[in-house]
Amino acid sequence: MARRTDGDRGPVTPAERVERAATARAVLREWNGHDPDEHEQAELDAELDRRMTEAGVT
Secondary structure (H helix, E strand, O other): OOEOOOOOOOEOOHHHHHHHHHHHHHHHHHHHOOOOOHHHHHHHHHHHHHHHHHOOOO
């Protein structure tokens, strides 16, 4: 389960994960123009899921 980085050790809620993902996408878009379409985003999400599973994180 995802852990907070704001000092609280409780799990990150689904809403917080969505908010953090949106923030990260906005930062990347501003920083280097990266703005994946829906297909590329699905591929990136699948790769992240695979890596998290490989690392034993669910």
